[in-house]
Amino acid sequence: MDIKRGDTVKVVAGNDRGKQGEVLRVIPETNRVVVQSVNIRKKHQKQAQTQARQGQIKPGIIQFDAPLSASNVMLVCPHCHEAVRVGHQRDADTGRSHRVCRNCQSLID
């Protein structure tokens, strides 16, 4: 996966197409990402059944950012500010792999 936590991404498919946000969480196992203020779901929390749990769980509507497929988002390049495809480049000296913007060719990290 070419997306990392803290990246800014743009949603290119699905209900939230066109939205942009920061990646809060990456879930490599399912190839999903959680993006701030994207894919907002509402969950109805029921009244807790026992006295003890009533102190912990508040009934009502909870909003949360649901994971969406990483294939529905594209990285927004910090240099050219476009939603871009990502390439990889290995640094000959350190042996570390860097992400490269395919649009402006600059190193992303």
Ligand SMILES: [Zn+2]
């Ligand atoms: Zn770029």
